[in-house]
Amino acid sequence: MKCMRKKTTGPERGKMYINPVKRVGLMIILLTGNFYLLRAQFSVDAQYRNRFEVRNGYKGLAPADRVPAVFISQRTRISVAYETSQLRVRFTPQDVRVWGDEQLSSSTGVFGNPSSLDLFEAFLEIKTGTTGWLSVGRQQLVYDNQRILATRNWNQNGIAYDAVVYKWQPEGWKIHMGGSWNSTGQNSGNNFYDPSRIKSLNFLWVNRTLKAGWDLSLSHVASGTTKSANENRLYFRHTTGLFTTYKAGRVNAMANGYLQSGKNQNGEKVRACLLDVEASYRVGLLTPGVGISYLSGNSNTETGRNADHLFDVLYGGRHKFFGGMDYFTNIGPNTNQGGLADCYYFLDLTFSEKINLKNAGHYFRLAKNNSFTPDDKNLGYENDLVLKYRFTGWGALEWGYLFFLPMASLKTIQGVADPGFSHFLYLQLTATPSLFKN
Numbered sequence: 001m002k003c004m005r006k007k008t009t010g011p012e013r014g015k016m017y018i019n020p021v022k023r024v025g026l027m028i029i030l031l032t033g034n035f036y037l038l039r040a041q042f043s044v045d046a047q048y049r050n051r052f053e054v055r056n057g058y059k060g061l062a063p064a065d066r067v068p069a070v071f072i073s074q075r076t077r078i079s080v081a082y083e084t085s086q087l088r089v090r091f092t093p094q095d096v097r098v099w100g101d102e103q104l105s106s107s108t109g110v111f112g113n114p115s116s117l118d119l120f121e122a123f124l125e126i127k128t129g130t131t132g133w134l135s136v137g138r139q140q141l142v143y144d145n146q147r148i149l150a151t152r153n154w155n156q157n158g159i160a161y162d163a164v165v166y167k168w169q170p171e172g173w174k175i176h177m178g179g180s181w182n183s184t185g186q187n188s189g190n191n192f193y194d195p196s197r198i199k200s201l202n203f204l205w206v207n208r209t210l211k212a213g214w215d216l217s218l219s220h221v222a223s224g225t226t227k228s229a230n231e232n233r234l235y236f237r238h239t240t241g242l243f244t245t246y247k248a249g250r251v252n253a254m255a256n257g258y259l260q261s262g263k264n265q266n267g268e269k270v271r272a273c274l275l276d277v278e279a280s281y282r283v284g285l286l287t288p289g290v291g292i293s294y295l296s297g298n299s300n301t302e303t304g305r306n307a308d309h310l311f312d313v314l315y316g317g318r319h320k321f322f323g324g325m326d327y328f329t330n331i332g333p334n335t336n337q338g339g340l341a342d343c344y345y346f347l348d349l350t351f352s353e354k355i356n357l358k359n360a361g362h363y364f365r366l367a368k369n370n371s372f373t374p375d376d377k378n379l380g381y382e383n384d385l386v387l388k389y390r391f392t393g394w395g396a397l398e399w400g401y402l403f404f405l406p407m408a409s410l411k412t413i414q415g416v417a418d419p420g421f422s423h424f425l426y427l428q429l430t431a432t433p434s435l436f437k438n
Contacts, residue, residue, distance in 0.1 A: 040084045044436040047077040049156070050429045057422020059326045061406055064420040072099040075156045077120060078435075085127065090139075092121035096156045120160055128166075135165040141178070143205050144217050144243040146317040147256055147276065154319035161201065161315075174207040191232050193225075195265055199234055200224035201315070213247040223314055225265040237270055238262040239314060250282040252289075264308050272296045272311040280348075287348040293321060295331055297339020297368040309368070310337050323362045323382040324402050325424055327410075336413055338377075339367030356388045366409070373413065380406040398428040 056068035077094040097116045123137030138160050141149045152159040165178035179202040184193060193199045200223070207217045219241060224234040241258030260272040273296045280289030295311040310332055318329040322342055328334045346360040362384075366377040382404045390396040403423040411417060 040082065042083075042436070042438050043079075043081045043434065045079045045081070045432065045434050047075065047079075048429075048431045049075040051156070052427045054425040056424070057325070057404060057419070058402075058424040059329070061404070061411065061414050061416040061419040062422045063416055064418055066420065073097070073156050074099065075158075079121070087127065088125040088133070090121050090123060092119075094118055094120040094158075118157070120158060125167075131169050133167045135163075135167060135178075138162050139165065141165070141203075141315070143176075143219060145245075145254065145256065145276075146320060147243070147274070148219065148221055148239060148241075148258065148314050148316045149203065150315060150317040150320070152315075152317055152319070154324075159315065163201065172208060174205075176203075176205045178203055192230055195226050195228055197225075198223055198315075199226055200236075215245050217243040219243070221314060222262070227265055227267065235263040235265050235267055237264060237312060237314075239312075241274070251279070252282070252287075253279045254291075258311075260311055264312075266308075268305075269307040270309075271307040272309050274311045274313070280346075285350050287350070288346070289348070290345045292344070293340070293342040295340045295367060297331075297335060297366065297370070298337040299368040299370050301337055301370045301372055310339060322364075323360075323404075324384045324386075324400065325382050325404050325422070327382070327404065328364070334413075335366055336370070336372035338370060338373040341365045341367050341377075354390045358384075358386050358388075360384045360386075364410075374409040376407065376409045378407045379410040379413075380404060394433045395429075395431045398426075398430070400424075400426050400428075 050072060051074075052070075052072050054068055054070050056062045056066065062068075073096070075094065075096050077092055079090060079092040081091075082089045095117050119138060121138055121140065123135055123139040125133045125135040128134050140151045140159070141161050141163065142151050143149045146152075150159065161180055162182065163178050163180040165176055168175045179200070180198070181200050182193060182198060183191065191199070201221070202223075203219065203221045205217065205219045207215065209215050219239075221239045222236050223239070224236045226232070226234060238261045239258050240261075241256060243256040244254070246253045255277045256274075257276075258274045260270050260274075262270055264270050273294075275294045276291065278289060278291030280287050295313070296309050297311075298305075298309050300306075313331065319326055322328040322340065323344075328340055328342075331340055334340075342362050342364055344360060344362045346358060349357045351357070360383070362382045364379040364382070366373055366379065369375060369377060382402065384400065384402045386398065386400040388396060388398045401423070402425075403421065406414075406419065406422070411419060
């Protein structure tokens, strides 16, 4: 490119002068040479969630003389994402705290909060071939209706997994397979691990749209745990099942069924099952629906039994199923290994795109009786009323009032002979603004 030297004297003498037309040409060359960078997308998103709660019987029947607990919890997340046609990267630190949980360090006011920062997500995805992606790092595993693998979003901390996942999507199919291996640190020997946590999680998920409105998924999860904190041997529980959804006009239906085999962490054979069926029909603004969930339990709890028949919901949603009072988040101890049957209904009233009111009722029973459970299988009735108001595209308010009416069997299982009225109220503010996007 030919440059002309402008005839000047004094301080400006010796400076380069480029013709304006040639300047435009130079810019075009530079932009063309960096076209790959122009195709990249960079975004910064935030999530802020406050929840005010009044607990008097949440997660367990309230004794008559208990004073209700009142507190405010807060989740703060910021997600940084970068994406090109060959690479995706996401990094999400989060802070979870309860207002006033200050302990040691001093700050403005009375005390400063102790450190509560954590890493919720940190992964990258690399393009492989024309339809495949390899995802490595801490990431959410969310599949189907979140029955077995879920993000468990009610929990302020949420759930993410350190895993490697390969995602292959040939025409009409979605096939994901992944695995994880967890350790206590950079150890020199042995692979000891907390028996209450996952040592190894491996899964396969295959999804196919059979026709418009009808989806079918097959999944298999192999989860390995140790018997104690000082043993290397792993026992794998295998969970295999189908999930399907059907939508046609005003009808919406869902069903899933899972079988469990392998061994529990005590080395016993596992023979258990789960079944969910739900259907709803929209009539104007109102959508009524009914459903049933069944988790098998143990009728024999003696040593030397043939198999363990208690279904383990693994890493699936809790608050989303079995009622919002969260009485049955850990089925084994919550039912004395009896398993659970949940017959429920809901009435979903959508006033507008911004306002939704839903009432759901659950009637709970034991799936099986055993030597640890009462003879009466009936546990009680729960009612959940939730109002949601989306005041903008990035913000919403949610109000909920829930109560539980227990039967004598649940009082016996929980060891609360004379409970008061067990109820739970919350108000939640959620904001998810996009801070930057190029």
